[in-house]
Amino acid sequence: MPIFLNRDEPGFETRFAALLEMKREDAPEVDDVVARIISDVRARGDAAVIELTERFDRLSLTPETMAFTSDEIAEAVARVPAVERAALELAADRIRAYHVRQMPEDQSWTDPDGATLGWRWTPVEAAGLYVPGGLASYPSSVLMNAIPAQVAGVNRLVVCAPTPDGVANPLVLLAAQLSGVDVVYRVGGAQAVAAMAYGTDTILPVDKITGPGNAYVAAAKRRVFGKVGIDMIAGPSEILVIADRHNDPDWIAVDLLSQAEHDASAQSILITDDAAFGRAVADAVDKRLETLERRAIAGPSWRDYGAVITVDTLDQAAMLSNRIAPEHLELCVADPHALLTKIRHAGAIFIGQWTPEAIGDYIGGPNHVLPTARSARFSSGLSVMDFLKRTTLAEMSPAALRAIGPAAETLARSESLEAHGLSIRARLDRLNDGPLEEGH
């Protein structure tokens, strides 16, 4: 049974705080294994990758067969039914249209002192996307990771995707093709992350690694961080729905279940200003759970981590939502825009009853890689910015150096950094000595 809380009951604060602190992940202790895998790949390169793939995926590779050939991709992609291809193409187009708008602009200006300042954005040179195998092999995640990289202008874009027993997902290959991926390797696990970070003879090193994965992949990403950039380490999925009684309880029930079905550790929370509506939604969830294909996953998630919270006012709902800082937030209330102005921390917001969260997982346009575990308090979902970096620019005219150099020299001396001061003083002395040598 999910947790039922009422804002007016005594002890609410304690129980709500406990809900916030609830541990949902039992991260298995894989760090030592992963450390050994990474050392092995660093030391032996392709040979290690091949051995580990044989062991974990029961697949015999050679350096020549590590990557899918274009013929193999074409053949697999040709098997995708037309309706699925059309859906994936529409998704790719919409995701691209959204992310193109995220491209930031370079700036440059000259201030009154004569200092020309600004910055310039450049893409990372090469990015590697991890795509899980098996049940969690989601073509939509390929689009969500690869398209921002493509839009950013990343020069070389590779995918590592395990193919246990040699079985590949044609939709994953199609998604890679639609989003400008250059190479897809049949390699997974920590060995894939190690190969992309450090490089082997066959798999060239990249500068940034993104994408979801199991505990081994997550531990490997943590370990290679610094050598390369990584995206966030995502926790189990979450949804918070704020709904008033003017909703079909069944719609809200399936919305809650759409996160619960991801993972038994996922969390679905309803906040409502109508206790009876809350009970109706809980009943609708139970009813849907009787027949849901993934009831063995969604059921435990709902019973162990689900919650229905009743409040007096939607202002209270917004306040609680800001403390939860949910990954996904649905606003299913009469005036969602009024409520929206009160929300400060959330990964993605779905506004109004015609915007189920699942639209955002596939086709809305915004990214579905979003901050979990309350990290929306301080971080954002994946975007074009994750594949760009900003270089700051400064150019002093002699006049600018004369205007602001002395203050920099003062500060350098106050910090006992003599050479800092000297590098300014040497130039100021030249400026004071004689006529300005403009340029060279």
Place this chain on the structure above:
Amino acid sequence: MPIFLNRDEPGFETRFAALLEMKREDAPEVDDVVARIISDVRARGDAAVIELTERFDRLSLTPETMAFTSDEIAEAVARVPAVERAALELAADRIRAYHVRQMPEDQSWTDPDGATLGWRWTPVEAAGLYVPGGLASYPSSVLMNAIPAQVAGVNRLVVCAPTPDGVANPLVLLAAQLSGVDVVYRVGGAQAVAAMAYGTDTILPVDKITGPGNAYVAAAKRRVFGKVGIDMIAGPSEILVIADRHNDPDWIAVDLLSQAEHDASAQSILITDDAAFGRAVADAVDKRLETLERRAIAGPSWRDYGAVITVDTLDQAAMLSNRIAPEHLELCVADPHALLTKIRHAGAIFIGQWTPEAIGDYIGGPNHVLPTARSARFSSGLSVMDFLKRTTLAEMSPAALRAIGPAAETLARSESLEAHGLSIRARLDRLNDGPLEEGH
């Protein structure tokens, strides 16, 4: 003696690759100690912070004396000489003016299908800035960390700065005052990071922790990452100067020394297209080292990690620079803008001979917290963005859901996520059943 390399000599590639891979940090093994400090602060709060401060800083605190009072700050700040105050104020104004331009804009648009999409930026609620004590207590770093947070609109901004033996740096307090810091705590080390991440009765928890620190602080930041956001973990400082022979060798020498004097592990590299000029700079460095106040730091840095690389063309210089991806890059050549177009990876670029890097450390305007250890390949310096997060927004009209919902349903089914599909199907069925219920 620094390393001398020549692009034309046999074995150059091997020696340059070794320079790139050179390990300059011997990170002491402090992680266990830090883990115990964090647990202690989580368990015992203020009492642990007070005990640890007594032990490490030889300072007796009570919860009441943990923070500086406004009287204490006013008194300390009054002791700052007028010329230093004016310099710090000018720096704060210029840094603020630069960072205000970084504020990103919200966006919202409605596409032809009737989907309203966009995003919204919001500041993190509370940020904590760590300021080291002792030799590395730099007021300029307070400005560089706090002003971006202030510009972003962070609601609560606190500083933790150890005061060994009770000695505070008045310039640090003035810098905090100039950049909108709300409270300064006399607490340092891993205990300060733990207190800011988890909160104590006196030190409220924050959402993001930034700022430099020693190995204990760095290990603590790594450990609390996830609970709160952190900025990068900075390595030893680096500078790369690309200079032709039309430069005063002494200017370039002091520029190289301005990084070397930070830390015996710092790295200063010159790339030049004139071998004689390179030798002249190395001679000038040696001469300056005879009298430099910090020669005991700058000397070992230059001798152990310094390098002078001779190339044939500036194109080659740009290619090597992109492989180094330096934290700081000076372009001291006849046509720096032509060279600039070839640079792809660098934290900050200083253009032309009148722009010594030290200008950027204090007063240029751009941030001096920059990616080290080749991480400019995939990351950027500190900015307003580090104190903001983006929430994506989506709102479907019934028509939009009808237009794009079926494709999302197809993709959900292809990923075997039934409830995802049902949450869209339930709404599509209503739309097909009868007249549109617009809104509630």
